[in-house]
Amino acid sequence: MTQQSPARPGRPRSSQVDEDILEAAADLMIEVGLDGVGIDRVAKRAGVSRPTVYRRYSDRTELLIAAIHWAFRYQPEELPEPSGVEEMLRWWAHALEAPENARIRKLMLRLMPAARDHPEFAAAFRRLSTEPRNALIRRVLERERERGRLPRDTDLEIIRQILAGAVTVHLTTHPEGTTVRQAEEFLLAVLAHTRFRPNGHET
Structure with a gap:
């Protein structure tokens, strides 16, 4: 089971955007802890919009767990x-x-x-x-x-x-x-x- 949400209708997803979002979330967890990591902050760090993040992850918990798994490879x-x-x-x-x-x-x-x-x-x-x-x-x-x-x-x-x-x-x-x-x-x-x-x- 992965924590990534099923693809939703819209433009094709970019693998580089996926990487940028997960890297941003992982690095923010390290820098500021879980309390300081929100969807808006991850989106800004990754250089994407808030809806771009939500097309991939339904909530903050899902995003954070996906980022941890990304870090562990x-x-x-x-x-x-x-x-x-x-x-x-x-x-x-x-x-x-x-x-x-x-x-x-x-x-x-x-x-x-x-x-x-x-x-x-x-x-x-x-x-x-x-x-x-x-x-x-x-x-x-x-x-x-x-x-x-x-x-x-x-x-x-x-x-x-x-x-x-x-x-x-x-x-x-x-x-x-x-x-x-x-x-x-x-x-x-x-x-x-x-x-x-x-x-x-x-x-």
Whole structure:
């Protein structure tokens, strides 16, 4: 599921205008937070009219979620599936700290308080973005348990929460960033302190 509205009658849509709108919304979220991002402000930043934005997005929440997915480069249902949990954490480290992903890091830091301050946005984001991503993480962890790399009685939801919490800790304790390697080492160290067994065996 995407957050983009079906095409509406009128002139053909421009892919460059789509990019400009999403980039404007993403960068405004980083600069001023969710409270400061409105349709009018996004339209002005993108150099388009208010109706141009509304032809694409029915409301502010829909626009903001689409902009977040644009910044992450994947729709949630299009995320590639890693071969295992270690590869998944390496991908996370790259998303957090690679220089070309600076926008992602800044956006994640801005989004952290959203659940408390913007419950309507948080509920939509959880349904359209967080839960599809969590479903992928659960599939990865289920495969690891089947391989014997996690004990059969492992509560996979707890492991998922531990790994997600590690991302939050890394971001909040290193707001200016580290290196990809440092982030990867931290996430893998957290994994090592669960009951994960790198070589796997029957339990």
